[in-house]
Structure formats: structure tokens, C-alpha cells
Amino acid sequence: MSGTESNAELVAALLRIADLEARLTEADETLEAIRTGEVDAVVIGGPEGQLIYTLENADRPYRLLIEQMQECAFTLGLDGTILYCNQRLSTLTGVRREALVGRHLQDFVATADRPVFDQLLARGSVIGRSAEFNLITTDAQGGVPVNMSVADMPIEAGMPDLLCGVITDLTRSRKRTDELAAANQQLANEIDERRRTEDKLRLALDAADMGNWDMDLLTGKTTRSARFDQIIGDIGVAQWTPQAAAQLFVDEDRRAVADAFAMAMGSGFIDLEKRIRRRNDGSLRWVQIKGLTFYDEGRPVRIAGVVSDVTDRRLIDEQLRQAQKMEAIGQLTGGVAHDFNNLLMVIAGSLDLLESRVGGDAKTIRYLSTARHGVERGAKLNQQLLAFARRQDLRTESVDIGALLSSFENLLDRAIGETIAVTIKDPPALLHARTDPHQLETAILNLAINARDAMPQGGKLTVSTSMRTIRSKTAALNNTVAGDYVVVTVADTGTGMSAEVVSKVFEPFFTTKEVGKGTGLGLSQVYGFAKQSGGFVTIESVVGEGTSVSIHLPHAEAPSVCADDRAPTREVKGHGTILVVEDDDDVREIASSMLRELGYMVFEADRGNKALTLIDSGAPIDLVFTDVIMPGEVGGIELAREIKANYKHIPVLLTSGYTAQRFQTDDMDEGLQILRKPYNRVDLSLAVKSAIGAER
Amino acid sequence: MTSDAAVPIPDPGRYKLCLFVTGSTPRSARAIENMQKICDENLHGRYDLEIIDVYENPEATRDLQIIATPTLVKILPEPLRRIIGDLSDKERVLAGLNLAPVGAAHNRSK
Numbered sequence: 001m002s003g004t005e006s007n008a009e010l011v012a013a014l015l016r017i018a019d020l021e022a023r024l025t026e027a028d029e030t031l032e033a034i035r036t037g038e039v040d041a042v043v044i045g046g047p048e049g050q051l052i053y054t055l056e057n058a059d060r061p062y063r064l065l066i067e068q069m070q071e072c073a074f075t076l077g078l079d080g081t082i083l084y085c086n087q088r089l090s091t092l093t094g095v096r097r098e099a100l101v102g103r104h105l106q107d108f109v110a111t112a113d114r115p116v117f118d119q120l121l122a123r124g125s126v127i128g129r130s131a132e133f134n135l136i137t138t139d140a141q142g143g144v145p146v147n148m149s150v151a152d153m154p155i156e157a158g159m160p161d162l163l164c165g166v167i168t169d170l171t172r173s174r175k176r177t178d179e180l181a182a183a184n185q186q187l188a189n190e191i192d193e194r195r196r197t198e199d200k201l202r203l204a205l206d207a208a209d210m211g212n213w214d215m216d217l218l219t220g221k222t223t224r225s226a227r228f229d230q231i232i233g234d235i236g237v238a239q240w241t242p243q244a245a246a247q248l249f250v251d252e253d254r255r256a257v258a259d260a261f262a263m264a265m266g267s268g269f270i271d272l273e274k275r276i277r278r279r280n281d282g283s284l285r286w287v288q289i290k291g292l293t294f295y296d297e298g299r300p301v302r303i304a305g306v307v308s309d310v311t312d313r314r315l316i317d318e319q320l321r322q323a324q325k326m327e328a329i330g331q332l333t334g335g336v337a338h339d340f341n342n343l344l345m346v347i348a349g350s351l352d353l354l355e356s357r358v359g360g361d362a363k364t365i366r367y368l369s370t371a372r373h374g375v376e377r378g379a380k381l382n383q384q385l386l387a388f389a390r391r392q393d394l395r396t397e398s399v400d401i402g403a404l405l406s407s408f409e410n411l412l413d414r415a416i417g418e419t420i421a422v423t424i425k426d427p428p429a430l431l432h433a434r435t436d437p438h439q440l441e442t443a444i445l446n447l448a449i450n451a452r453d454a455m456p457q458g459g460k461l462t463v464s465t466s467m468r469t470i471r472s473k474t475a476a477l478n479n480t481v482a483g484d485y486v487v488v489t490v491a492d493t494g495t496g497m498s499a500e501v502v503s504k505v506f507e508p509f510f511t512t513k514e515v516g517k518g519t520g521l522g523l524s525q526v527y528g529f530a531k532q533s534g535g536f537v538t539i540e541s542v543v544g545e546g547t548s549v550s551i552h553l554p555h556a557e558a559p560s561v562c563a564d565d566r567a568p569t570r571e572v573k574g575h576g577t578i579l580v581v582e583d584d585d586d587v588r589e590i591a592s593s594m595l596r597e598l599g600y601m602v603f604e605a606d607r608g609n610k611a612l613t614l615i616d617s618g619a620p621i622d623l624v625f626t627d628v629i630m631p632g633e634v635g636g637i638e639l640a641r642e643i644k645a646n647y648k649h650i651p652v653l654l655t656s657g658y659t660a661q662r663f664q665t666d667d668m669d670e671g672l673q674i675l676r677k678p679y680n681r682v683d684l685s686l687a688v689k690s691a692i693g694a695e696r
Numbered sequence: 697m698t699s700d701a702a703v704p705i706p707d708p709g710r711y712k713l714c715l716f717v718t719g720s721t722p723r724s725a726r727a728i729e730n731m732q733k734i735c736d737e738n739l740h741g742r743y744d745l746e747i748i749d750v751y752e753n754p755e756a757t758r759d760l761q762i763i764a765t766p767t768l769v770k771i772l773p774e775p776l777r778r779i780i781g782d783l784s785d786k787e788r789v790l791a792g793l794n795l796a797p798v799g800a801a802h803n804r805s806k
Binding site: 049060 | 718719720721722723724725750754755757758762763764765775777778779780781788
């Protein structure tokens, strides 16, 4: 028992010894470590808390860190005296460190920044506090922008506190901020510039009445302007892709549009002008699409461009082409008619001469009469050609259209037959137009005959008159001037014409009638006559419903006097000497022969200058009868002028197949007379007699 | 089964260690390095090491009666043991932690 107890006591004592030994070892090791300097700091507990005392060499890393860093680090006394500073503060201020320590940091603060600085030094405020101001340095004008932060560092009871501070040079950060601001500004300017450019572009597009579009070929994303949608009449075109684009166009153009887009991938551009069926109202419009392809590493990624509605332009182009064509045909027709006139002149003159020579047996007389009838028909045809070419001799006057039409009613009724009901509507008021009444009658007759032929089964023909004010746009389209026009409309209920036919009806010799039924000159006469009167013709026709042709003639005031003198129709013989000037030998011979038969003496000349030579030689000449158009320097007009200037007593009679030509007769005597070709012996005798008589 | 015999510590519980340092002073820095190495080699995966900067937290020294830095304190397993210095004497550190060097333990088990 007691053995066991003493054993237990022994074990406890041994354990206690081991524990004490361990503690002793630990205490020994601690002392040894402190003694040999294996520690950096010792901790001393006191009533004010645990204090750490660093051994002398322990703060080296901190010194090194402080010297290495780019910020200025320093400690200040409470009054701002610099107690310690790193090299960086010396570098920044430009003052040697030795000279810096002991000075007041305030010395380096601009006066204006002093309140801020003083606030920083003031104690009792926040533990860590900072402010920005300018630090005065030896080399930077106006100082260096800095941020300074300070913290109080209590030392020991009874000892004054220190301030620990760090100053950061803000120059670079400011510079970066400035650069950033500048970059921002530049970006803003660029955005502004781009916006302005976009505005300008939009303005230009608006002015050009164009829409713009942009299709991304990769994503299928598309952009379109409002005008674009207006042009195609869009409602709900979700995407503007080449496929969708082609779908907008009419069936026959679709393939071409798809091809054009396919081509654009390779060629780099698209330019097409095709017809669309506008989506909102279904109307047929011509649109022009132009665009450029953009590539990324050789692959087409985007097509962008503009769209415009060119329907009106095409219409105007078409009308212009039509006008030019009619003008060209007019020139040609005029030229043909001129030569044709001379031929008729020769035939008619020869017939006159033959008639007076050959005997009066019945057969000869019949042949001559048939031949003369042929000449007359030819002359009539020629008149129509000249009418179309606007080279006929228009005798314009102020015509009461209503009166003309009513006096014409009987003739019209007779001309167009039993099966057609003719209505001539009285004009709403007394309307006068400046025109040639005989040509107007011919024009209406031509239209009536066309109407009759368009109504083989009968129908209605209506002639009406109205007043219409033409504005400048319409006037320009019809190559005339704005103003008031009297409109005579001839409307039928006949077969009508297709647009194709309408575009050609005014051309001479264009006819849809059977061979031998029409000359193809009727509407040409209407066209040329209206143009020459200073007006124009419009035509509306619907297949199966009828045609309506409107002659627009310039409105005129009622005439003050109405003169009517009809010339006698029998030849008048005379005597005297006549110089015949004519370059066409045949015509000259016929004219000379006719004059001789009428009792005159005749001299001949084939050129104007030869005629002058003859006159200058002093030959006794009572009348010069000259063609207007002759080769050489002296034409008929020049000859007349020369004679007028030097031989005032010799009268001149002009003749021409081109009677409506613009003769420069402004400075000529009123007595100047023109005999229209072809003329017969009666016309010639009267004109010669009148010309010689006028002078006597 | 042989591994049981090789492990010198009957209790396989985790080690809880505290190393008291003063910032980045030279010996403190060295002690941190040495400690990491010893733990990696001998206590891999079964220790929690806390490094306490006494500048930051002076009061932490009071409870464990730290009188100098660097000091390593073995809190668990008991008994509590302090090792002062930069821990460059590995044998002494292992002894203080009741750990035999890995190689030595192996030899002894044979």
C-alpha cells in the first residue's frame, strides 16, 4: 500500500520536475536568444499597454522602402518643421536634404494654398487627412500640383506628437487627366463632326429626293431612311436583302434586279433603273438604285447606296425624245415639201403652157384636166406636209371659236356620215383664239374624219370648247409658254388606241388605216398647225372607250375690225420688162414662159449676183421676180435689199415654196410681196400686176 | 500498419501554431520563411499557422506572454511551447514541436 503511494508521489514529483525543466529550458533559450541578438524586438507590458521596442537594426527595411518610393515621405513637428524627409522630397523641391531638414514645410506652400495647408496641420481632425495644393519648387513655374496626406503619431506621454506625411507629385496624373480630357474632347469633336456630316448628307439626300439604304451581307441587318420607305411605299418590309429587293420589282424586271445585285458582289457597284409596283398604292414607279459594295479581305460584306423615284424624270425624258423626234421629222418633211413644190411648179406651169398651145380636142382637154387635178392634189398634200413642218403660211387672226364651229356644223355632219351623232357644244362664253381659221377648220375636219374611221359601227362625236389656264410646269412639258388657252376638244366613242400607237400618231404617214384609206397626214397637220399657232395638242385614248384630242390655242381678245377682201380669179395680162431670178432651170423656164404669154418682156438670171450685174448694166427693168432661196452669197432677200437700197423705183416680187420661213423683213418696205409656190398663171398674173401696180 | 508504428505522435490532431513577428524586420522575415518550410516538410496538410504582426496588434502578445519577436508558439497539441528566434535551427524547432525529423522517424521505426 504505502509502497504504491510513495511510487505515485515519486511519479508526480518526476513529472513536475520535467515540466519545470522544460520551462527552465524555454526561459534559458529566450534569454540566450535575446543575449545573442536573435530577436528584432522586445515586448514590454505596462499599464499603458504592450509596447514594442525594435532593436537598432530592425528599421532598415523601412528606411530602404521609404527612400525607394516615388512619394515624398517626411515627419513634421506640430509647427511644420521638417524633422525627417526622404530623398524624393529633396528632389521635388530642388533643395538639398541637409538644407531641407529643419525648415518649415510651409515655406514651400503658395500663399493662396496656405489655409488648406494649415487645415492639414491642425490636429484633432480626422486621423488620416489629405488635401491638394501647389508645392513651390526651384524649377517649376507656379509650383507642382501635389497631394499631401498626414497622420498624427503620438510618441509618449509628455512628449509632443509628430506628424507623418506623404506628398504625391500629381504632375503626371494631372497630365494624364488632361490628356484624357483632351482625348475626350477630341472624341466629342469627332462625333460632332460626324453628326454634322451625317446632317449634311441627310440634307443633300433630302434635296436630291433620295432615300438611302445599307445592307449587311453577313448578318442580314439593314438600315433604311424614311424616304426610302416612302419611295418603295413600304409597309412592313422586314429586311432589305438582295432577295427582298428583287421581290419589290415587277415580274419582268425581277430577274435583272437579282442579277444586278449578284454582279455587285464582284464589280463593287450597283446601278439599276427598273420598275416597282409600289407596295402601299400599287402604282407602277420607275426607281433608280445606286450603291457600292464594301469588302473585308476580299469578301463582300456590305452594300450601301441610295434610291430615287425617277418616274417623273423618265416621263419628261420620254416627252423630250418625242418632241425631238417630231422636230427632226418636221425638218425632213419641210425639206421634202420644198423640193416637191418645185416639181409641182414645173408640172403646173408646163400644163398651163401646153393648154394654150395645143388644140381644143376633147381628149387633150380631158388629159390636161386630169393632169392639173393631179397637181392640185399634190399641192394639197404638200400643204399638209408644210403644215406639219410648221412652214405653212399661217394667216392668224383673232377667231371667234364658237362662231367658227357653228358655221362648220353642217359640213361636219355631211363629212362623217349617218351613223354618227355629232354634237357641237357651245362654248361657255365668247372665246377668241389667235389662229388661222382655215387651218383650224382643216384640223377639226381631220380629227372628225379620224373619229369617224374609229367608229365603223357608229357612235358619238363631240366637239367642245373650253378655257384652260396652263401653268409653267405643264407649259414646259409641252414646249410652250404658261397662260390662257382656248381648248377645242374632239372626242369620239370609238375603238381607242394603245399607248404605243398614241406615241406615234402625230408622225407623218403613220396610219392604222388600210392602205389607200388615209394619207397619214391628218394628225400631223393638227400637230404642226397647233404648234405653229403657239399652242399644242394633247391626246387621251382608252382602248375600247374612245379617243379625245384637244387642240390648245392661245387665247386672244376679240378683234376690233374684220376685213375681208377676196382676190379676183381671172388672169390679168400686162406689159413691161421683168427680170426672173431662179436657180432651178425648169422653174425659171416655166415662169419666164408664163410671163411672156401674159405679155411681158423677160430677162433671166440663175443667181442673185448675176441679177444685180444685169440691173447695174442699166437694163430697163420694171419688176424683179425672184426666188427666196438660191445658192450663192446673194439670196432673194439680199437681192431685194440691194434693189431697195440702190434702185428704189424697181419693185420686187418674191416667190418661195417655204412660205412660212422667218424672213428678216423687219427693215423692208411693207410693199414687199410673196407669191407662194406652186402658183398657176392666174396667181402669177395677179401678183405681178399688183407688184408693178403698187409702184406706179 | 507499418505507418502507424512510424508516426511518432500518438495523437493525429491538427497543429495550431502562432508566429509573432515585427513587420518585415530581417529576423521576422527569416522566421516566416523557415516556418513555412518546416511546416511543408513535416506537417503537410495538418496545421493552421497564424502570423501575427505585433506592430499591428500589440495586445495579442499579452495572453501568450510574448516578450520578444520572432517567437513561435505551439498552442495545440498541448503542452504550450514557445520557440524564440528566427527558427533557423531546425532540430531545435522540431524538438520544440515534439516532432522528429521525417528521415529520423523513419530510421527509428526500423
